[in-house]
Amino acid sequence: MQHVQRSLPMAAAPAVILDEETMRGIELRQLRYFAILAQELHFRKAAELAFITQPALSQQISKLEEIVGVTLFQRDGRTVALTPAGVMLQQETAKMFDQLQRALRLTREAASEREFRxxxxxxxxxxxxxxxxxxxxxxxxxxxxxxQRHEMHAGLQFDALARDVIDVGIGVPVSMPAGDSGIEARPVLSGPWVAVMRSDHPLASRQSIKVADLMDERLIFFDRPLVPHLYDILVNACKRAGFTPHFVYETQQAQVGVSMASEGAGLMLGAAYIFMALPAGMTMRPIADIEPFRLHLFTRTGEQDALLHEFVEMVAEEAYRTQVLLDAKY
Structure with a gap:
């Protein structure tokens, strides 16, 4: 893992003066890539956030440095740090993107294109x-x-997108949409199945567990109508392990299940990302021999709505931050 070194002192930062010809050579995407890398100070992580390859990110940063005429990052193979000029550009581009965001919002409002929904x-x-x-x-x-939120699992979202009932779908699909469906799927997060339990439960002493370890356990799970195919995945996994799961309670509220597990009523099962913040005295263990949850964003192919694209990018960025936390834990 790369050691990250944060920003250099501001005092020595020279002014970066760009003439008109230089400004014409800079692309907005290069400044966006710069802003992401300046925040992360890690080429791989920044490339993932920018949804480009690491070599492509390096190439774009090098082009930007060539156009501007100064070095923006110090790289020594192990660390990435902003130069004084890079610090200055980071501050100024942050102001620029804030102003650009405001300008786009005011433009849309002035044009009265539609209600922001x-x-x-x-x-x-x-x-x-x-x-x-x-x-x-x-x-x-x-x-x-x-x-506006519509309660529907991924199996219902494709039709809802096609009929313009929803703008974005978020869920774990049974299968990917067909190439000619008019629906675009974008993976955003992957997380293991987990069993939530009290910290004094015998299974809590293990790093991970298997489906067979649930054979004699009382289980708390979500109500099948919420996401039928995920419910069936767990049931079928248990049957392959030689038993029928003993569900003592099926809930539509995750917090209710956690509360019951904290009282010793059983083990709460679900995706790790659902239980990112557990109360004191509770822990969770990944279930190693069952396929992880793979969350996707679904949108209409060729979607032109800029507001929607902006939201999708924000969701993808925040999902990446969640993924980093999950990867560090599991």
Missing amino acids: LSLGMVEYTNLPFIPPALVRMQAAYPGLKV
């Missing part, structure tokens, strides 16, 4: 931790934004 298809039970920060960012940029 986002319609999301998702299962509220899944408690996706990256959705609230993405919505907060959107509402900061568009104070009049209205968000």
